[in-house]
């Protein structure tokens with residue numbers, strides 16, 4: 278079958294790989310649509326997270342279960358069920374966590390093998406929306422880690438997680454949402470999808486600031502622009518570093534909170550949230566153009582209005 282794999286030299290390759298064989302407790306799914314995530318780009322661009330050369334990338338997808346033809350997606354996080362994090366109800370923080378498309382072959386392929394327990398049916402959800410369940414779950418989790426704000430919220434970055442967060446906040450009827458992005462095309466999309474204010478950079482004071490970029494600058498902005506006593510939620514992973522003025526954190530009693538992935542319950546909840554997603558910021562390319570599109574995204578030369586790029590693998 279065809280697959281888009283990590284090339285190992287800051288590149289990807291569209292290659293033939295053997296068909297996967299399901300083991301005990303696993304199902305084989307034929308992938309229909311799969312989305313490119315910052316995780317895929319970060320792994321290839323800078324080795325974060327580290328992914329072996331030859332690994333099939335991709336963890337956001339919708340497919341058809343071969344056994345019965347049902348349309349399904351899957352929670353890509355496989356956890357041990359036994360470590361402390363798992364026992365505490367946080368399997369996404371499992372010490373022996375494995376992620377499809379990172380540690381095991383992923384969804385940029387004509388078929389994928391997934392533990393049956395991780396599979397969720399998506400019913401009559403449109404394919405493009407069903408492929409958005411995973412990023413919406415990531416956004417939902419970041420939102421759940423914020424203290425429920427009564428006033429204003431800022432989302433830094435109108436990328437896939439920022440736009441998913443905007444969708445989640447609108448679904449929870451948050452009334453004063455600012456979205457920042459350096460690209461005017463993305464500011465326009467955020468406005469069209471219901472942001473109350475858009476700008477290139479955060480400049481006011483907010484009750485909650487969620488940084489979906491993860492650059493040193495946006496993390497600093499998140500902490501600087503959150504009110505005294507407020508919470509900055511860090512979900513973006515662009516840079517490995519955090520550099521903020523400690524005095525401001527102490528004297529302002531600010532909370533800095535990391536957010537990673539989602540719980541299984543949040544993944545399930547995201548299936549419902551995906552139904553009402555405004556899809557104008559999604560775009561798609563045929564699978565045989567996936568390597569070329571991925572290279573453009575790596576080079577930063579893709580259309581900024583194509584916030585989320587999907588590969589159409591089959592219909």
Ligand SMILES: [Zn+2]
Pocket residue numbers: 314315316336337411412
């Ligand atoms: Zn993702």
Ligand SMILES: [Zn+2]
Pocket residue numbers: 356357358359360361362363368370371372373374
């Ligand atoms: Zn575990």
